[in-house]
Amino acid sequence: MKVLCKIASLGCRCVLLFALLIFTQNVFAFQPLRTDGGMKIHWEKNPVIYKIHNGTSDPCVGNTINTINAAFNVWASVPTQILNVQYGGTTPNNEFCGMDYKGTGCDSENIILFAPGSYFPSGVLAMTVNYYRVSDGVIMGTDMAFNDSFNWSDDPGVCNGYSLPGVAVxxxxxxxxxxxxxxxxxxxTFTPSIAATMYPYYFDNDYAEMLTLEQDDIAGVTWMYPDPALTGWGKIKGRVKYKNGQGLFGVQVTAIRASDKVPVVTTFTRGTGKYTLYGLPPDDYYVYVNTPRISGTLFTNFVSDYWSDPDKVPYILLYKQVKVNKRTNLGPGGIPFTKPEAKIITVVADTTITDVNFTYPNP
Ligand SMILES: [Zn+2]
Structure with missing residues (x-):
């Protein structure tokens, strides 16, 4: 398991992923990047132009520009989002906007380049830096660097290297x-067909899955740049709280499709314990909650603990109060429910289901 990338956001202190989840005041569905003040980091200009400085000479990559452009097209093809991102040709500009390089490239030209391994933290395949206005989170420029000390490939299934199209998407x-x-x-179990494209780790042998977006990614980019006429999606809202009424912050909430038990969209509760699952295609869902924070497990340890032994995470609730430790244990196709509290929620187009709440024993 290799770290897919480091994301750095200039304009505020550079924070690592897990710190963002725990300490940022506002966390939300599918995680838009946010400023320290909680503003979502986003583009206002439309179209947005990117340019390519150089390619890789790795023999398993045919044409870097074509590969990068195809990866951009994966996001551009989401019909429910309206941000228009266009290729603007090549550029001699190689000044990468990032603390790991000169720090002088934070300009309005959005460049993509292959850079020496010395630009990157150890083991990091690629890095994207958004340079934004602190007051409102509007992106002024974004640069993306791929670590050329690794071997890249257009298709690792036929030619050895890391998947350039997959990492680019x-x-x-x-x-x-x-x-x-x-x-x-x-x-x-890690199931490539289920994990969001924005999942932060690279797994070998998942190349085809890396090239497609999951509903969680599609919901995220649509929430950022919506074409409201086109979605026809529903929402589920609720609150996670202690019995005494205090809200729980940073709890992960997931909508699981009832028919095949696939997690479709995930979110985290805000400081008040409130959450919104946005971007749900009409269907039947279970809502599933896990709470690494009140279990006493720091989020930094949570993922590894959870994967090595799900029983280490004591609170895994399905609407409501049913402990499960495997997706396949949910209803038909797995071990049947023995507790009637687990409820299916039916989401219909353009409506919001409210008050899907979870209550924990007082701390
Ligand atoms: Zn990443």
Whole structure:
């Protein structure tokens, strides 16, 4: 498991992923990048132009420009979002906007380049830096660097290297302003077809899945740049709280499709304990909650603990109060429910289901 990328946001202190989840005041669905003040980091100009400085000479990559452009097209093809991102040709500009390089490239020209390994933290494949206005989170420029000390490939299935199209699709999600998402399988199994494209780790042998967006990614980019006429999606809202009424912050909430138990959209509760699951296609869902914070497990340890032994995470609730530790244990197709509290929620187009609340014992 390799770290897919580091995301750095200039304009505020550079914070790592997990710190964002725990300490940022406002966290929201599928994780838009946010400023310290809670503003979402996003583009206002439309269209947005990107340019390519150089390609890789790795023999398993045919034409870097074509590969990068195809990756941008994956996001551009989401019909419910309206940000128009266009290729503007090549550029001699190689000044990368990032603390790991000169720090002089923070300009309005959005460049993509292959850079020496010395630009990157150890083990990081690629890096995207958004340079934004602190007051409102509007992106002024974004640069993206791929670590050329690794071998890249257009298709690792036939020629050895890291998937350039796969990593590029992930990085471009950051270019749009999306943070990492932990929408993935439940339990110790990693299922590539389920994990969000913005999931922060690279797994070998998942190349085809890396090239397609999941609903969590699509919901995220649509929330950022919506074409409201086109979605026809519904929402589920609620609150996670202690019995004494105090809200729980930073709890992960996931909508799981009832028919096949696939996690579709995930979010985190805000400081008040409130959450909104946005971008749900009409269907039947379970709502699933886990709470690493009140279990005493720091989020930095949560993912590894959870995957090695789901029972280490004591609170896994399904609307309501049913403990599960594997996706396949949910209803038909797995072990049948033995507790009637688990409820299916039916989402219909353009409506919001409210008061899907979870209550924990007092701390
Ligand atoms: Zn990333």
């Amino acid at each position: 992930h990085e471009i999600g950051h270019f749009y302003g999306l943070d990492h998402s932990f929408c993935s399988d439940i339990g110790a």
